[in-house]
Amino acid sequence: MSYKKLSLKAAIILMAAIMLPWQTLEAREQMRISRVGISQAIPYSYDVVGMVGDSLALFDFEVTNSSVTIKRGFVTPDAVVTPLQTIHTFTAPPDWETINGYPLYRTFKDGKLYSAFIAGDHSLVLITGEQGTSQHVFNHPGINMDFQPAYLIVNDLFGWCAHFNYPGGGPVKIYRIDLTTDTLQLFHEHPTTHYSGYSFYELADGYFLMTTYGFNDLPDLLVQGSQIVHSYPDGWWPYMDFYLMSSTAPVTDQLSYIGISDGLDRNQSWFMLAWVEDNDLITAGIPNSNPNPYSYGYIGSFVPYSSLSFSSVYGIGTSYPPDQRELNTFKNWQLNSGILEDIGGFPNLSAYPGAQSLFRLDDRFAVAISQVDQGPHSFCLIDYIDQTVRAYSYQVCYFGYTLHSDDHFYLIGYDGRVHCFALEMGSPNSDEQIPPANLELSAYPNPFRGSCSIEINCAKAGPAKLSVYNLRGQLVQTLHQELLTSGSHSIQWDASAHPSGVYFLRLEQGKEIITRKVLRLN
Numbered sequence: 001m002s003y004k005k006l007s008l009k010a011a012i013i014l015m016a017a018i019m020l021p022w023q024t025l026e027a028r029e030q031m032r033i034s035r036v037g038i039s040q041a042i043p044y045s046y047d048v049v050g051m052v053g054d055s056l057a058l059f060d061f062e063v064t065n066s067s068v069t070i071k072r073g074f075v076t077p078d079a080v081v082t083p084l085q086t087i088h089t090f091t092a093p094p095d096w097e098t099i100n101g102y103p104l105y106r107t108f109k110d111g112k113l114y115s116a117f118i119a120g121d122h123s124l125v126l127i128t129g130e131q132g133t134s135q136h137v138f139n140h141p142g143i144n145m146d147f148q149p150a151y152l153i154v155n156d157l158f159g160w161c162a163h164f165n166y167p168g169g170g171p172v173k174i175y176r177i178d179l180t181t182d183t184l185q186l187f188h189e190h191p192t193t194h195y196s197g198y199s200f201y202e203l204a205d206g207y208f209l210m211t212t213y214g215f216n217d218l219p220d221l222l223v224q225g226s227q228i229v230h231s232y233p234d235g236w237w238p239y240m241d242f243y244l245m246s247s248t249a250p251v252t253d254q255l256s257y258i259g260i261s262d263g264l265d266r267n268q269s270w271f272m273l274a275w276v277e278d279n280d281l282i283t284a285g286i287p288n289s290n291p292n293p294y295s296y297g298y299i300g301s302f303v304p305y306s307s308l309s310f311s312s313v314y315g316i317g318t319s320y321p322p323d324q325r326e327l328n329t330f331k332n333w334q335l336n337s338g339i340l341e342d343i344g345g346f347p348n349l350s351a352y353p354g355a356q357s358l359f360r361l362d363d364r365f366a367v368a369i370s371q372v373d374q375g376p377h378s379f380c381l382i383d384y385i386d387q388t389v390r391a392y393s394y395q396v397c398y399f400g401y402t403l404h405s406d407d408h409f410y411l412i413g414y415d416g417r418v419h420c421f422a423l424e425m426g427s428p429n430s431d432e433q434i435p436p437a438n439l440e441l442s443a444y445p446n447p448f449r450g451s452c453s454i455e456i457n458c459a460k461a462g463p464a465k466l467s468v469y470n471l472r473g474q475l476v477q478t479l480h481q482e483l484l485t486s487g488s489h490s491i492q493w494d495a496s497a498h499p500s501g502v503y504f505l506r507l508e509q510g511k512e513i514i515t516r517k518v519l520r521l522n
Contacts, residue, residue, distance in 0.1 A: 029425045031365050033379050033392050036408075037079030041416035044073065044084050048115075049412065050108030052130075054405045056418060059113055059128075060084055061106070065098045067091045068117050070128060077408045079420045088126065088133035096122050105151045114153040118145055125179065127156060136182045143175070143184070149245075150213075152200040153177070160187075160208070164197035172196050172218060174210065176226065188228065190218050201248040203256040207276055211245045222281050229279040248274075251312075252304040255335065258283070259298075268319045271298045273340060284340050286314075294320040299333075301358035303366050306445060308335040308521070311347065311366075313355040328355040330368060334447060337500070337522055345517070347382045347389050357402050359409075361423065367409065369402070379421075394419075439514050441507045443493075447519035450496045454479070454505060456489040464509040466491060476503065484509065495520050 046058035056075040061068065071084040092099060097120030104123065105116040113128040123145060125136040144164045145151060153159035159177035161184070171191045175184040188210075196218055201209045207229075210221040222230040237260065246259040251273065260270045272283045286297035296319070299312040315328040330349035334341050347368070349355070354372040361367060368380040368389075379392040396419050399411040411419040440457035454466065466480040476498060479491055495503075498520065505516040 032424050034422050036420040036422050039075050039079045039081050039418040048106050048108050051403050051405050054408045056410045063101045075418045105148050149199040160200045162198040204250045251302045252307050254307040269296050290316045294318050303360045330355045352378045439512050441514045441516050443518050447521050449521050451494045454491045458484050458486050461485045462509050467506045469504045
């Protein structure tokens with residue numbers, strides 16, 4: 001793009017002001033969304049999708065008894081679908097057994113395709129990036145490997161796999177996959193007499209949750225790096241005896257999202273936030289106002305503001321009956337004393353019901369997509385600097401998911417076609433020009449615990465007063481009451497003597513008054 005990335009401090013300050021009224025110093029370049037085109041229906045099958053440059057990459061695997069071939073096609077920014085082309089082929093040595101035709105593992109993350117295959121006592125890991133494909137071969141006689149999520153490649157350095165135990169087969173074992181030496185290193189084992197194994201789930205902040213499946217007679221493990229930091233006994237989840245972990249996803253740098261199913265006919269589900277405190281996994285439920293006992297609250301498409309606050313798509317689903325699902329909305333959330341609270345504020349997307357997707361483009365911009373009753377999709381471009389939401393409307397079929405680069409994003413439709421959109425920066429129109437503000441006020445971090453830094457920007461010098469009020473409108477403290485010179489100023493507020501809760505900063509200079517909301521945590 002044609003603009004520079006924000007500094008980390010500037011990004012923090014801007015994100016701290018997300019719940020506050022919009023003011024800006026000057027008219028800035030604006031981003032605009034424009035539809036480039038709609039591709040033809042993709043004429044071939046593919047297993048994995050990802051972004052390579054500004055194009056959507058489609059990966060397929062062709063597996064024979066003795067070889068694995070990776071093929072790749074593209075949907076280009078101008079909505080052209082290119083044919084699949086071979087980008088790598090592995091041929092097994094003569095002493096290998098037949099290669100299983102379905103990948104043991106496959107995913108696209110951090111710009112690379114990670115895939116794994118098994119052939120008897122041998123397994124193969126392929127890592128495909130811009131510079132080609134690296135091969136990692138492992139020999140593991142006697143280890144019964146199972147598919148995702150019992151097999152996980154974390155990055156170019158390591159992963160996890162488990163030995164699935166059959167009755168009389170000895171202990172269940174967990175191995176660390178070392179991709180620097182192409183070896184399996186025994187990490188943990190536990191005796192059992194049942195069909196049992198482990199599955200692996202990535203959590204935020206470098207943690208992994210290793211859960212059992214089959215007969216749940218083994219402890220679940222919380223792992224960081226190469227250390228078990230907590231072991232949980234059978235039945236530790238406060239949901240049901242027969243649960244199945246279904247998924248995890250990062251929300252912020254500290255919060256993770258976990259999905260659980262009971263595995264029964266009605267497939268009752270639970271979704272929660274999880275984080276680690278004192279090497280223990282703590283969870284908080286997703287708010288759910290529906291009295292139906294088979295209903296559940298869920299969130300998705302996370303845009304973080306801080307370690308404990310974020311925006312997301314929010315909805316209420318039901319396992320039974322299925323027709324009571326409620327329309328998705330967009331929400332702003334804050335984890336406060338272990339409870340997930342709707343805090344409102346910017347961006348306010350209440351005018352766009354039927355939330356389907358929300359994703360961050362960079363430090364400044366995010367995109368929200370909604371649709372109601374099969375009508376046109378609303379594309380809301382969120383500007384965190386100017387504190388604005390601009391809406392676009394496009395007729396788009398139902399889509400599965402979105403992928404984006406800095407300059408383009410794609411909606412992959414259920415009909416096999418791909419909708420391509422361009423993101424362009426340019427000068428604002430004359431009617432979008434905004435007069436410079438005389439005063440700016442922000443605080444970071446927000447939310448905060450002991451203290452926060454209050455940033456003031458004055459266009460002109462003059463007497464000024466900075467005060468703090470509580471929710472009842474009572475004066476809590478006066479932080480500044482004297483001349484402010486033109487330019488930037490930073491004032492620290494030590495709030496350790498005040499209880500947790502919402503406070504309002506009030507800055508007065510001449511006839512101008514600005515208020516900002518801040519949240520103090522325990």
